[in-house]
Amino acid sequence: MRIVLGAALLAVAAVTACGTQPAPDKDIASLSTTDSTSAATTTTATAPTEGRPQLRLDMTEDESNKVWQPYYRCYEQHGVALSRMGPNGELQVPSKPDPAKEKEAAQACKGKLPLQPPELDTKGPKYRDNFHKWVQCMNDRGLKIVEVPDTSVDPDGIGWTYGEGNTIGGEQGAKIERECKLAAFK
Structure with missing residues (x-):
């Protein structure tokens, strides 16, 4: 999974x-000096x-x-x-x-x-709301997505996984995931 x-x-x-x-x-x-007379x-x-x-x-x-x-x-x-x-x-x-x-x-x-996009900063004030919008968008577009806890980086962290019965994958699934991420985090 x-x-x-x-x-x-x-x-x-x-x-x-x-x-x-x-x-x-x-x-x-x-190393730098403050001026030529300063030691x-x-x-x-x-x-x-x-x-x-x-x-x-x-x-x-x-x-x-x-x-x-x-x-x-x-x-x-x-x-x-x-x-x-x-x-x-x-x-x-x-x-x-x-x-x-x-x-x-x-x-x-x-x-x-590389630094991750600022919108994906998990400590940002809108991150959690935008994350939920991302998951909702993917579900609305036919991916079966389930939110799961992710404490690997943050004790209150969140993540997602494919739910049971998901039939969309490959390029189509990646396209939906990307489009929904753009819509949710912009």
Whole structure:
């Protein structure tokens, strides 16, 4: 049974991510002086989201795949074996899971990890209402969807799964899911 979890979007991103262009290494602190007469030197740190590519809710699958590719390439450069999938042979999921290498790559590549669309921020004030609208829309369009708890990221998290007797899948199901998500979260 396929479970799609609203709050798990970020967790999935951490395992299967890539970006549009290589981001500069933001993990290196920079040194600066306040003026030429001051001996004081300060270390500046960057925000964890600075320089990361931003996904948009209305992106096509092709556009999204392009945004993820630098992150995947970074994983590959850090020894994680990835499969090539999709119509253009994009790098995607690890082909030989290796938790130690994946953990190291996640740390090294975090500056290239695409940010999820702001509308899908599970802590946003409208997220829960919009999530319910998304599920309702999918049900109204013939998918049999059931909301389920998702405590993997948030103690009060929500997600969804296909209900019993669902007969719509493949491209048609993905199209309904995407259209309803766009309608609900805009």
